[in-house]
Amino acid sequence: MHVLIVGAGGFIGRHIAGRLLADGFDVTLAGRRPVGLARCWPQAATLACDLSRDDAGVWEARLAGIDAVVNCAGLIGHRADYAGVHDQGPRALFDACLAAGVGRVIQISALGADATGVTPYHCSKQRADEHLAALDPMGGRMGWAVLRPSLVLGRGGASMALFTMLAALPLTPRLGKGGWQVQPIHIDDLVEAVVRLLRHDGPIALKLDAVGPAPMTTDELTAALRRWLGMGAVPRIGIPQWLLAWVARLGIGPATRESLTMLAAGNCAPVAPFVSALGFRPMAMDQALARHPAAPADLAEARDGAIAPILPVLLALVWLAGGNVSLAFAPPDLIATWLTRGGLSGFTAAAALWAGSLADIAVGLALLARVRGAALAGMALMLVYTAILTAAAPELWADPFGPLVKNIAVLGLSLAVHAKEIRRG
Incomplete structure (x- = not known):
C-alpha cells in the first residue's frame, strides 16, 4: 500500500511516518518543508504542499499511484489560518482523492469537532470532517475514517511540552482549580489506530473519538508526569483563569487562548466505540509513560520550557x-x-x-x-x-x-x- 501523509512534518505526522516506514509501507511525505522531511526519512518520497493554497486539481495530479491518504495537518493559535489549513484545504484534498480513485482517507481531527465545538479551531475541523463524510456516506468507493483525538501525549508534542513544563516547576500550577477533565491518548495508540484503519478490509465509514481509557483531571495529569520525570510531590498553587488567559493572550507561554478554552470545556468521551471499532484498548497514561522512561534530557527540556518564553x-x-x-x-x-x-x-x-x-x-x-x-x-x-x-x-x-x-x-x-x-x- 502506498500512503500519502499530509502534514508529515508535524508531531502526529512524524510518528505515523516512522511507524508506516518501519512496517514496510510505501510512503510519500507531504509538507511545507520537504527538504527537512527528506533528511529525516531518505527512504521515503517527498513533495511540497500548502493546504491553504493548493486546489483539487493540484492535488489530483499528485495522487497518481496513491492508495491511501492520511491528513495530519493542523495548527492552533490566534494567527492560525483555520479556513485554509483545516477547512478549504482538506476539502480540496478530499475531493481530489475521490476523483483520483484513492481507496482510503483518514482525517486526524480533534475531540470536540462536532456540534459541541466551542472554538474556531473545532468548527473548522468539523466542516472538513463533514465534507469528507458526505463524499461517500457508506465508504463504498473511498473508505474514510475521522479520528478525533483528545490530548495526544508523547515526546515532541505540544500537549506533552505544556504539561511536563507545569509538572517540573517548583510549585505545580493548578489549572481551573485542578478539576478540568482530560482523557489523553498516547501517540503510540493513535498511530496504532491509523495503521489498523489502513489495513481494514472492506468498506469503512467511521467517526471515532480517540481517547484514553478513562478521564483524569489536570491535577492528576501533572502529578503523573511529575512522577515520570522522577520528581517528588510538591504543593500546588492556584492560577486564576484570568491570569492564564492574559499570559496566553500575550503569547509568552506554551498555551493559547483556544487551548485553554478547550481545557475549560472538557476533553473527554466514551472509549468503548474506539475499542469496539479498532479491537484494542488504549493504554492508561501511567502505563504509556512507563513504556517510554524519562531521561535527564526530558527533565531539562521541561524546566527549559518554563523559562524559554520569557x-x-x-x-x-x-x-x-x-x-x-x-x-x-x-x-x-x-x-x-x-x-x-x-x-x-x-x-x-x-x-x-x-x-x-x-x-x-x-x-x-x-x-x-x-x-x-x-x-x-x-x-x-x-x-x-x-x-x-x-x-x-x-x-x-x-x-x-x-x-x-x-x-x-x-x-x-x-x-x-x-x-x-x-x-x-
Whole structure:
C-alpha cells in the first residue's frame, strides 16, 4: 500500500511516518518543508504542499499511484489560518482523492469537532470532517475514517511540552482549580489506530473519538508526569483563569487562548466505540509513560520550557531600555562626551544618537513581535557598538560596572533566543 501523509512534518505526522516506514509501507511525505522531511526519512518520497493554497486539481495530479491518504495537518493559535489549513484545504484534498480513485482517507481531527465545538479551531475541523463524510456516506468507493483525538501525549508534542513544563516547576500550577477533565491518548495508540484503519478490509465509514481509557483531571495529569520525570510531590498553587488567559493572550507561554478554552470545556468521551471499532484498548497514561522512561534530557527540556518564553521578553527589555535611556534619561553632557570621544559632534553626533537609539528600540520591538532574525540583528548591532567603544575607550573593559563585559552575557542570551527561534521553525 502506498500512503500519502499530509502534514508529515508535524508531531502526529512524524510518528505515523516512522511507524508506516518501519512496517514496510510505501510512503510519500507531504509538507511545507520537504527538504527537512527528506533528511529525516531518505527512504521515503517527498513533495511540497500548502493546504491553504493548493486546489483539487493540484492535488489530483499528485495522487497518481496513491492508495491511501492520511491528513495530519493542523495548527492552533490566534494567527492560525483555520479556513485554509483545516477547512478549504482538506476539502480540496478530499475531493481530489475521490476523483483520483484513492481507496482510503483518514482525517486526524480533534475531540470536540462536532456540534459541541466551542472554538474556531473545532468548527473548522468539523466542516472538513463533514465534507469528507458526505463524499461517500457508506465508504463504498473511498473508505474514510475521522479520528478525533483528545490530548495526544508523547515526546515532541505540544500537549506533552505544556504539561511536563507545569509538572517540573517548583510549585505545580493548578489549572481551573485542578478539576478540568482530560482523557489523553498516547501517540503510540493513535498511530496504532491509523495503521489498523489502513489495513481494514472492506468498506469503512467511521467517526471515532480517540481517547484514553478513562478521564483524569489536570491535577492528576501533572502529578503523573511529575512522577515520570522522577520528581517528588510538591504543593500546588492556584492560577486564576484570568491570569492564564492574559499570559496566553500575550503569547509568552506554551498555551493559547483556544487551548485553554478547550481545557475549560472538557476533553473527554466514551472509549468503548474506539475499542469496539479498532479491537484494542488504549493504554492508561501511567502505563504509556512507563513504556517510554524519562531521561535527564526530558527533565531539562521541561524546566527549559518554563523559562524559554520569557527569554525574548527579557532581551527585548535590554534593547528597549538602551534606546529609551539614551534618548530620554541620560544626561546630555555625558552623551556628548562619549560621542566626542568617538569623533562625532554637532549634527553628526545627534544623527548617530538618534539612529542608534531607534535601532535599539526597533530590535526590542521586533523581539516582542517574534520577528525571525531579531536576535541575530541585535547581536550584529551589539558587536558594532562593542567594536566602536573598544576602539574609543578600551579602558571600559576594566570598568568595575562592566559596561562592555556585560555584552558577553547579552550575547549569550541572544544566542539562546535565536536557538529557540530555529527550533520553533
